[in-house]
Amino acid sequence: MNANARSVLIVGGYGGFGRRLVELLEDTSLERILVAGRSLERARAFCEGRAGTVAPVVMDRSQSSSAVLREHAPDIVVDAAGPFQLYGDNPFALVETCIELGINYLDLADSRDFVCGIDRFDEAASAKGVFVLSGASSVPALSGAAIRALKGSVDGIDRIDIGISPAGGTIMGPNVVRAILSYAGREVAVLDGGQWRARHCWTDLRSHQIHVCGVDPLNRRNFSLCDVPDLALWPAAYPGVRSVRFGAALEPAINHYGMWALAWLVRLGLMRRAGFLAPLLDKAARWMPSGVKRGGMYVRIIGRGDDARRNAAEWTLIAEGDHGPFIPTLAAAAIIDKVLRGLGPAPGARACTGELELGEFDPFFSKFDIRTELRSGTSNAAGSDHD
Numbered sequence: 329m330n331a332n333a334r335s336v337l338i339v340g341g342y343g344g345f346g347r348r349l350v351e352l353l354e355d356t357s358l359e360r361i362l363v364a365g366r367s368l369e370r371a372r373a374f375c376e377g378r379a380g381t382v383a384p385v386v387m388d389r390s391q392s393s394s395a396v397l398r399e400h401a402p403d404i405v406v407d408a409a410g411p412f413q414l415y416g417d418n419p420f421a422l423v424e425t426c427i428e429l430g431i432n433y434l435d436l437a438d439s440r441d442f443v444c445g446i447d448r449f450d451e452a453a454s455a456k457g458v459f460v461l462s463g464a465s466s467v468p469a470l471s472g473a474a475i476r477a478l479k480g481s482v483d484g485i486d487r488i489d490i491g492i493s494p495a496g497g498t499i500m501g502p503n504v505v506r507a508i509l510s511y512a513g514r515e516v517a518v519l520d521g522g523q524w525r526a527r528h529c530w531t532d533l534r535s536h537q538i539h540v541c542g543v544d545p546l547n548r549r550n551f552s553l554c555d556v557p558d559l560a561l562w563p564a565a566y567p568g569v570r571s572v573r574f575g576a577a578l579e580p581a582i583n584h585y586g587m588w589a590l591a592w593l594v595r596l597g598l599m600r601r602a603g604f605l606a607p608l609l610d611k612a613a614r615w616m617p618s619g620v621k622r623g624g625m626y627v628r629i630i631g632r633g634d635d636a637r638r639n640a641a642e643w644t645l646i647a648e649g650d651h652g653p654f655i656p657t658l659a660a661a662a663i664i665d666k667v668l669r670g671l672g673p674a675p676g677a678r679a680c681t682g683e684l685e686l687g688e689f690d691p692f693f694s695k696f697d698i699r700t701e702l703r704s705g706t707s708n709a710a711g712s713d714h715d
Contacts, residue, residue: 334359336664337402339389339422340409341365342374344504345436349408349657352692354379357668362400365409389422390415397429404432404667406464406660411507412439423449423460423677432458432667434660434680436465438507440516443468443557449677460677461663466492466625467574468557469659469680470689474627474643475562477686481641481704482631485569488562489628491536491551493577495652496619505609508576509602511555512587513594518553519563522570529553530591533584534575538624540646540701546624550584551575552591561681568632580619623652641704643686651696658692659684 336353340346341363353361363371364387371384387396389409397405405426412419412435419442426433427449437443446462453460463469471490479485511529518527530552537548554576562572578584593599624646631639647655662684666672673683686702693700 334668335362335400335402336360336404336406337362337364337385337387337397337400339364339387339405339407340503342367342370343409344653345657346406346408347374348654349406349660350374350378350382352654352657352661352695353664354382356665358664360402362402364396392425393422394425394429397425397431402431404434404664406664407433407435407437408657408660410437410503411510412437412442413507413510415439415442420445420449427452427456427458427460427677430456430458432672433460434464434663435462436656436660437462438465438467438556440555440557440560443679444560446677446679453677454675457675459673459675461673461680461683462678463557464659464663464680464683465656466659468561469684470625470655471558471627472561472565472681473684473686473689475566475629476682477702478627478629478641478643478704479566482629482639484632485566485629486632486638487571487573487628487630488558488566488569489571489573489575489630490558490626491538491575491577492625493538493546493549493551493579493623495621495623495647495649496579497621498623498650498653508554508587509590509605509609512602513591513599514555516553516555516559518559519570519572527553528591528595529555530587531595533588536575536577536626538626538644538646540624540644540699541703543646543699546622546646547579547620549577549579550581551577552584552588557679561679565681579623583619621649623647625655639704641702643700643702645693645698645700648697651698654692654696655698658689662688662692 338346361382362385364385365371366388368386375382375384443463515526517524533550539545556574558574590602626644628642
């Protein structure tokens with residue numbers, strides 16, 4: 329794809345993440361931004377009053393999308409819909425259609441199976457001369473960029489620890505809630521101390537406080553294990569690593585404890601699954617206490633060695649107010665920006681782990697009230713207060 333390409337179609341373009349990606353892309357030189365979804369009424373309502381480059385399109389990704397894509401011929405399709413954990417028996421149907429039609433593809437997937445399975449299309453995408461990148465979001469695109477920025481500060485990587493905590497009062501939307509509930513209480517494989525072990529999502533609690541120099545730290549929050557691509561990708565990318573963990577923390581704490589309790593019901597077999605509660609919990613969230621309107625993220629790596637105070641490095645982020653929900657869209661926006669400058673990704677299909685460097689996110693962070701920091705030192709100095 330060259331710098332003359334000018335159109336993007338966003339599946340789920342009027343949803344929680346899709347609409348934020350549209351806002352970011354309105355500042356680019358794109359000639360067409362197609363907002364696609366199952367409801368023409370909702371797509372039109374979102375596009376009304378926006379720039380003339382933004383237009384509604386009816387498209388149901390769960391059905392054949394070939395006719396729609398042939399008609400509008402976008403240069404890039406971005407799947408911002410989800411939940412990718414629940415895409416059914418043929419989860420890669422849209423990917424296959426894009427490759428067949430010679431259309432570049434990005435998604436904001438956080439599903440471990442989906443992102444880690446995308447490389448099966450590498451040969452087909454390369455033959456068509458298109459890129460197919462999965463996980464162009466907070467994980468693994470941003471988390472991977474942070475790891476690469478940190479790894480030079482330690483003597484080999486022994487442990488990788490990642491955490492994300494949305495701001496209190498963030499309305500995640502039913503699809504995000506369904507994705508979380510799909511694995512709450514479920515057993516997943518986690519690399520821990522050099523061994524792959526079974527762990528149950530959301531049933532543990534680990535306290536951590538996120539700090540960024542120059543701003544007040546976040547209130548201390550409990551992080552629980554979530555099933556994300558990073559749990560499988562980083563052990564493969566860094567063979568010497570012995571532990572990889574990803575945790576999420578909900579704010580206020582009552583929301584987190586509620587998810588923790590549901591996960592235990594599933595783990596104990598008292599509830600078969602929790603996904604059916606997604607619509608109810610999504611509506612209830614609008615009536616729950618909002619908590620602190622600040623969110624954050626951290627990526628911490630600890631080097632190898634026997635010393636309890638061995639080398640460590642940490643990247644942290646704090647987002648104020650409602651700015652945090654833009655973060656999952658920044659990797660996709662940054663990649664599209666590179667494409668428009670003629671610096672787009674090489675053809676092929678792969679997880680989005682090495683397409684962006686951490687500094688390439690800075691221009692997007694600067695659009696919002698988002699502060700970040702890189703620091704290194706001993707394992708205690710780099711923030712081991714949650715163990």
